[in-house]
Amino acid sequence: MSNSASGDLKFTDLMMSLLIASFLGMLLSHNLSIFLTEPLLRDQSLFTGSRYTITVDALNTIVDDDTISVIAIGSSMTYKGIDGECIGGFLGDDVTAYNLAQPSSKPYTDMQHIPRIISTNPDIVMIEISPDILSTPSGHQPYIQLRYTLDSLYQDGSDLGSWIDIVPLKYRHWIAMNDIERMEFRQEYVPRAIEEHLNRLILNEDNGRGDGVWGWAPSPGHSSWNKYIQTPIFPNDIYGLEGFNQNKLDEYTETKLHVSPWPIPPANGTLSHSALEYEISSLLEAYIEIIIITPAYHPEHLKFLEDGQWDGFNETVSVFSQYDGVTVFDQTWAENIWTHDDFYDRNHLDGDGREKYCQLMIPTISEILNR
Numbered sequence: 001m002s003n004s005a006s007g008d009l010k011f012t013d014l015m016m017s018l019l020i021a022s023f024l025g026m027l028l029s030h031n032l033s034i035f036l037t038e039p040l041l042r043d044q045s046l047f048t049g050s051r052y053t054i055t056v057d058a059l060n061t062i063v064d065d066d067t068i069s070v071i072a073i074g075s076s077m078t079y080k081g082i083d084g085e086c087i088g089g090f091l092g093d094d095v096t097a098y099n100l101a102q103p104s105s106k107p108y109t110d111m112q113h114i115p116r117i118i119s120t121n122p123d124i125v126m127i128e129i130s131p132d133i134l135s136t137p138s139g140h141q142p143y144i145q146l147r148y149t150l151d152s153l154y155q156d157g158s159d160l161g162s163w164i165d166i167v168p169l170k171y172r173h174w175i176a177m178n179d180i181e182r183m184e185f186r187q188e189y190v191p192r193a194i195e196e197h198l199n200r201l202i203l204n205e206d207n208g209r210g211d212g213v214w215g216w217a218p219s220p221g222h223s224s225w226n227k228y229i230q231t232p233i234f235p236n237d238i239y240g241l242e243g244f245n246q247n248k249l250d251e252y253t254e255t256k257l258h259v260s261p262w263p264i265p266p267a268n269g270t271l272s273h274s275a276l277e278y279e280i281s282s283l284l285e286a287y288i289e290i291i292i293i294t295p296a297y298h299p300e301h302l303k304f305l306e307d308g309q310w311d312g313f314n315e316t317v318s319v320f321s322q323y324d325g326v327t328v329f330d331q332t333w334a335e336n337i338w339t340h341d342d343f344y345d346r347n348h349l350d351g352d353g354r355e356k357y358c359q360l361m362i363p364t365i366s367e368i369l370n371r
Helices: 003-042 055-062 084-091 107-120 142-154 162-166 169-174 179-187 190-203 246-257 271-285 311-321 351-369
Strands: 068-073 095-099 124-128 289-294 326-330 343-345
Touching: 003 179, 003 190, 055 107, 055 142, 068 084, 068 107, 084 095, 084 351, 107 124, 107 142, 107 162, 107 271, 124 271, 124 351, 142 169, 142 179, 162 271, 271 289, 271 311, 289 311, 289 351, 311 326, 326 351
Parallel strands: 068 095, 068 124, 124 289, 289 326
Antiparallel strands: none
16 A cells, blocks of 8 residues: 555545544533533523423423323413412312413514423313413514524424524524534533532532422422422412501502503414414314413503503404314403402502412313313
C-alpha cells in the first residue's frame, strides 16, 4: 500500500473517531444537562412556574390509562377551578379526569399539545373559553417565550403539526424543531442549575420549593404524580378572600371587585381565535368530544360590566357551540349559583368553589359519556 493510501486511511479513521467522540460527547453533555436541570425545573429553583414542565409527561402517563379519560386545558381559572379527583369520585373508578391547565395560558400556548392529546385518545377534552384569553399578543412576550421553549424542550417530532403555522413568525424561533434545538434550550438552564447546586452544596441555601408545596411539581414516578395531574396543588384558601380581615376585604372590594372587568374581547380575528379553531377542529376530526367550559366570576365583580362589554366573548362561545361534538358548560353567566364564599379572589375559585364547580359539571360529562 502506498504512503498516500495509508495516509488517507489514517485520516479517515481519525475523522471517524472525532465524529464518534463528538457524538458521544454531545450525548454525555445532554444527559449531564438533564441530570443537572430536571430536578430544579420541577421545584421552581430556576424560574417561577414549575407546573409548566409537566404537560408532556402527563400526556405520556394518560396514554397508558385504561380508564375513560377526561382532560381539561386552559388558564389559571381552569387550573384553580377543576378538581379531577372530585370529578372521578362522582363518575366512578372507570373515569379519570386530568387537570392540565396552566396559569396565564392562552389557546396559542395550549395548542402545541393538541397532537399529543389526540394521540392519548381521551374521551373528552374540556377547553376553557373566557374573556381573559381572547387576545393577540404584541411586542416581546417573556411568558410566551418561556412556554414555547419549555414545552418544546420536553416534546419530540410527533408534537409538531399545523399549529406551528399559526404561531407568528417572530415567535417561531422559540420552538424547538429538532433534538439539537431541544438540547440547546435545556442547556440554557445549565449555568443557573450549576449555581443553584453549588449554593446548596457550599452555602446550604435552597431556592426550591419543598415536596407538596404550592409552586412545586412532581416528576413521573413520584408517589404524588398521578394525584397531581388530576388535582394540582392549590394555594391555601387562607391566602385568599377567606383569610382577609375586614379592613383588607373592604380594600379589596373597592379596588378589585367594584371595578369593571377590563377585557373587551373581540368576537373573532385574534391569535386566540385561530388557535381555538385549530384545537377544536383537530379534536373533532379525531372523534374526541369537547366541552367548552367558561369560568365563574365573583358576582360582585360582574355587576360592574358595561353593557355589551363581553359580547365578543359570548359570540365566540356561541359560534363554537354550533359545532357537532361540542357541548358548552357555562358558569360565567350562571345566575344565583356563585357566592362570595366560593372565591379565592375575583376570578378564581377556592376549595368550596371547586367542589361546587365539580358537582355542577357532572351531569354534563355524564350525558356525553352515556350517549
